[in-house]
Amino acid sequence: SQELEQSPQSLIVQEGKNLTINCTSSKTLYGLYWYKQKYGEGLIFLMMLQKGGEEKSHEKITAKLDEKKQQSSLHITASQPSHAGIYLCGADLLSNSGYALNFGKGTSLLVTP
């Protein structure tokens, strides 16, 4: 089973609209990362959240970590075509061999004119 669940799987929004992507962990979260990936390319680091309640912003993208709910949300304000891509959350989760970076399956975002 997936240890990091992202929702929604895909999203189509009109340019200028706001949107939210969620990432929920089945294990205790000690930190969470958000990445953006252009189709078939490498990942671009967006931000890292380490403390419960922490909120960070990068341009029009804001992410927040809720440690109690083991969840993080990524919010994009006034979306633009340049925001299109796949957003992935990642977290260091404890496994049998120690901590390893796990990822959600991604949320595909399309921004229409």
Next chain:
Amino acid sequence: KAGVTQTPRYLIKTRGQQVTLSCSPISGHRSVSWYQQTPGQGLQFLFEYFSETQRNKGNFPGRFSGRQFSNSRSEMNVSTLELGDSALYLCASTWAATQYFGPGTRLTVL
């Protein structure tokens, strides 16, 4: 500084062959991690190297191996390739808890 580079960018192999992928981290970064990305399984952690030592390993069969050299460059080897090994292989170097990803190597196994 130059980013993380991966070679080759594209590779086509046949079942049963072996393959070696290369990753050069950002200068000064000593930690290199490898990931496999497929449409079905998403992004999965393969292994992490730090100063030539494997620090962590994901849940992959022994056909997948890696190593890191004294200059922090890393190689990943897959032996006896299977169709299911077709994927985008990404490496990342880490600095201050931030991972910097390379563009990936697209491996196709026929």
